[in-house]
Amino acid sequence: MTPKPWRRTGNRTVHRDRWVHLRAESWETGDGAVLDPWYMLDWPDVVNVVALTPDSRLVLVRQFRPGLGAIALELPGGMVEPGEADPAEAARREFTEETGYDAPSFHLVTSLRNDPAHAGNRVHVVLAEGAVPTSGQRLDHGEEIAVEVLPLASVLAGLAEGLIGNANHVGSLLLALRERGRIGA
Template sequence: MRNRHLNLDAEVVETRSGAVLDPYWVMSYPDWVLVVALTPDDRLVLVRQWRQGARTWVLEPPGGVMDEGEADPCATAERELREETGYVAATLRLVGSIWSDPAHNTNRIHIVLAEGATDTGAHDREAGEELETVIMPLAEALAGVARGLFVHAMHLGGLLLGLQAAGRIRF
């Protein structure tokens, strides 16, 4: 199966001990970016988005797919932040890249810290994106982590890495 967002391949894999896994399913996706956006008054710029797999609304950092030809995660993060929320950031920096699922997926998630985020008042959401912008005080978001406010493991991991890079949390 192949489309612009996913290639699903059945591979034959032989382990070091000689076991043959046939088929072994590998999903090839483009890389993604996750934006940890902080406003000057220490609020997080988040989105609440419908997620069909979970069949519910999910609170998460903005982000998305790196389009074909995009090589700079910060440029993609800048685009995604503006498109999804209408916010722009004074500074953007890549703070880490992690595998989405190294057992089955080929892509990585690039975590970009966007500081000094301000609202332009205009977003440019893609067709089919059902989401709303949520601005949340950082302390409220951190308090919500233990309560399950963020339900997507990759989003939570990226958010924590971004906040650590921003000096807002330590671990």
């Protein structure tokens, strides 16, 4: 069976603020089934930064995540601000704010969709090489972030055990490392 395109028959705003736009849409599937409501989230694009130090360590952040209800180890990153057209520059801004590190090279690896069934935003995977501490953190209101610099081999070994529990971050890490030949295809 070949899927048929769906047709949107309605679209209404449920909630909108500076962080998220929640819409309830009405859809008719290619076979005529009506799906109403079908919830969609519009939020800004985000950047995930895979940052390697000159001695092959990975710069990570540890912070509380309400959805998890616990502190999590993650890649640095965050939202692309309005007016930021270059994901690599947005990644540099987020990375230096969260970690106090900078790098001479920020390279866009790929741009993927976060959840194409219910969200329209993109996740930009950016590789930063040669990361070194250059300043203190410049955290936003409400951010409490600890910086951890771990050997790349240790991080890779811990992925299957959930060392980094965010699947989006695990995928970003593996794609960036594969592009640079740090892991096999």
